[in-house]
Amino acid sequence: MVVSPEMRETPRQELAGVDDRLLVKRAQRGDARAFEGLYRTHSKRVYALCRRLCGDGTLAEDLCQETFVKAWTGLASFRGKAAFGTWLHRVAVNTVLGHRRWSETREDLRAEELSSVEHFFAAKPEARSSHGLDLERAIARLPQGARAVFVLHDIEGYLHREISEMTGMAVGTSKAHLHRARGLLREALE
Amino acid sequence: MKECKNYHRWMNDAVDGDLAPDSTEQLEAHLDSCSECRREMDDLRSLVTEAADLPGEMEPSRDLWPDIEGRLTGQPSSRWPVRRVLLAVAALVVVGFALSLLRAPTTAPQLRSSAESGIVQATNRTATLDDVRLEYRQARDELLEVVQARRGEISPETLQVIENNLALIDRAIDEIETVLVVNPGEGRLDRHLRLAYHRQIELLRWAARMPSRT
Numbered sequence: 001m002v003v004s005p006e007m008r009e010t011p012r013q014e015l016a017g018v019d020d021r022l023l024v025k026r027a028q029r030g031d032a033r034a035f036e037g038l039y040r041t042h043s044k045r046v047y048a049l050c051r052r053l054c055g056d057g058t059l060a061e062d063l064c065q066e067t068f069v070k071a072w073t074g075l076a077s078f079r080g081k082a083a084f085g086t087w088l089h090r091v092a093v094n095t096v097l098g099h100r101r102w103s104e105t106r107e108d109l110r111a112e113e114l115s116s117v118e119h120f121f122a123a124k125p126e127a128r129s130s131h132g133l134d135l136e137r138a139i140a141r142l143p144q145g146a147r148a149v150f151v152l153h154d155i156e157g158y159l160h161r162e163i164s165e166m167t168g169m170a171v172g173t174s175k176a177h178l179h180r181a182r183g184l185l186r187e188a189l190e
Numbered sequence: 191m192k193e194c195k196n197y198h199r200w201m202n203d204a205v206d207g208d209l210a211p212d213s214t215e216q217l218e219a220h221l222d223s224c225s226e227c228r229r230e231m232d233d234l235r236s237l238v239t240e241a242a243d244l245p246g247e248m249e250p251s252r253d254l255w256p257d258i259e260g261r262l263t264g265q266p267s268s269r270w271p272v273r274r275v276l277l278a279v280a281a282l283v284v285v286g287f288a289l290s291l292l293r294a295p296t297t298a299p300q301l302r303s304s305a306e307s308g309i310v311q312a313t314n315r316t317a318t319l320d321d322v323r324l325e326y327r328q329a330r331d332e333l334l335e336v337v338q339a340r341r342g343e344i345s346p347e348t349l350q351v352i353e354n355n356l357a358l359i360d361r362a363i364d365e366i367e368t369v370l371v372v373n374p375g376e377g378r379l380d381r382h383l384r385l386a387y388h389r390q391i392e393l394l395r396w397a398a399r400m401p402s403r404t
Contacts, residue, residue, distance in 0.1 A: 032262050039255055044247035051248055061250050068258045070371050077369075094371045135240055154241040168320045179202045186233050 020084045028075050035075075039068055042085055046092045052151040053096045055140040063099060067092040093152065093166050138188040142181050149174050150181035192220070194227050201231050205238050319380055326387040333394035343402040352397045359390045 018037055026034035046067055051060035071091050078087055139147060148167065152158040153174070158166070160174045167174070200217045203209040209217065221228045341349065366383045 032259060035262070036255055036259065039258065043254065044249060047250045047254075048246060048248035057251065061252070061254060064250065065254050065258050065261070068254075069261050072258075072262055074369060074371075091371065098367075098371055135237075135244065150241070154238055155244055157242070168318050175202075179199060182202060182234060182237060183198075185237055186230075189237070 021080065024075070024078065024080070024084050027072070028078070035068075035072055038071075038084065038088075042088055043068070045085070046088060049089060049092050049151070049156065050096055052136075052139060052155060053093070053148055054099075055142075055147060063096050064092070066099070067095045070095060089156070090166070097148065097167055134189055135185070138185050141188065142184055145169075146177045146181035146184065149177035150185070153178050154182075192216075194220075194224060197227055198230075201227070201234055204231075205234055319383065322384055322387060326391065329391050330394060333391065333398050336398040337394060340398065340400070340402075344397070344400055348400070352393065355393055356390065359386055359393070362386045363390070 018034075020038065020041065023034045023037045023041075027038060043064065047060060047064045050063040050067065051057060054060050054063060067088070071088055074091070078084065139150065142150060149163055152163050152166070153160065160171045160178075163169070163174045164171045169177075197217060197220055200209055200213055204214060204217055221231055337344075337352070344352070363383065363386045366379050366386060370379050370383065
């Protein structure tokens with residue numbers, strides 16, 4: 001989107017507490033500052049989703065960026081039938097699953113990343129149990145398909161039918177990945 | 191009586207609330223009599239609860255907004271994609287027309303099987319887009335390799351035409367792929383993307399089979 005210099009942007013100090021719907025309307029008119037407001041509200045959730053899905057912090061940052069750029073580009077098609085956050089999450093999932101580098105993420109790269117998992121919890125350490133950290137590590141070690149389904153179903157709350165729509169895998173395959181993921185996680189956490 | 195391992199799928203379904211009532215009764219009866227499976231069921235419930243309780247937010251190592259903002263200023267307006275996609279589709283029609291004017295060479299070099307048969311499913315609506323994309327990429331890579339090896343045999347003017355058309359189709363594919371990521375349910379775009387893959391492979395096959403200029 002080309003931000004027209006004459007277009008009045010929402011001043012940054014006016015962004016706090018502004019409703020998503022209003023920010024979306026302004027962003028749809030080309031107000032990049034309003035879109036920044038949406039970024040500030042949703043970026044940590046989108047990043048968490050990307051991080052867990054791809055198991056790689058640096059790649060997750062790239063994919064999070066990509067998600068917001070795609071959301072900006074496709075904002076005109078957002079009709080407000082679902083909440084903006086819900087729509088944005090779908091964009092993030094599609095961005096990660098459709099990304100070439102995600103499918104090519106090497107096992108050794110993910111293993112390397114495990115050593116830096118702790119930095120995700122730096123923000124609010126009191127809110128994270130050590131068991132939660134173990135679980136995050138174990139999730140990052142899961143095979144790709146099992147990890148994706150576990151994250152989407154058990155963490156993000158998507159139904160198998162929705163996962164099937166997003167990934168193109170059959171509902172039965174999605175269930176099989178989930179059961180496998182849970183089995184592997186239980187073994188890893190014992 | 192089912193063996194313990196045969197109850198595992200039921201345990202998962204039960205945790206998700208997907209187990210039929212009669213199966214639930216059988217599972218509960220088994221859990222009452224099997225301490226090992228009861229422990230597994232408890233572990234499974236704990237795991238699912240713990241996963242659902244994981245923090246929904248994580249902090250990236252840096253503020254990503256400056257980079258995003260930098261990319262937005264170079265991006266088209268949110269109203270542009272429709273126009274750009276239409277232009278991309280129009281470009282495909284032009285390339286398709288140009289290809290229809292090209293005669294198939296009579297002495298065609300032999301191509302490898304995947305390049306020869308690649309994306310035969312491109313216009314088959316029953317194949318998933320992922321399958322078509324995979325086939326397309328494999329065929330494209332092999333054909334590009336062939337065309338690259340034959341560069342010296344093709345006149346510079348023809349090569350320029352091929353490269354211009356490939357770039358045109360690449361742009362169309364990029365545009366459509368981007369919009370499909372945001373709106374994966376767009377059936378018409380799905381068809382246009384398959385067509386774009388098909389056009390590119392057609393063009394590359396034509397280039398790969400061109401008779402040598404000598």
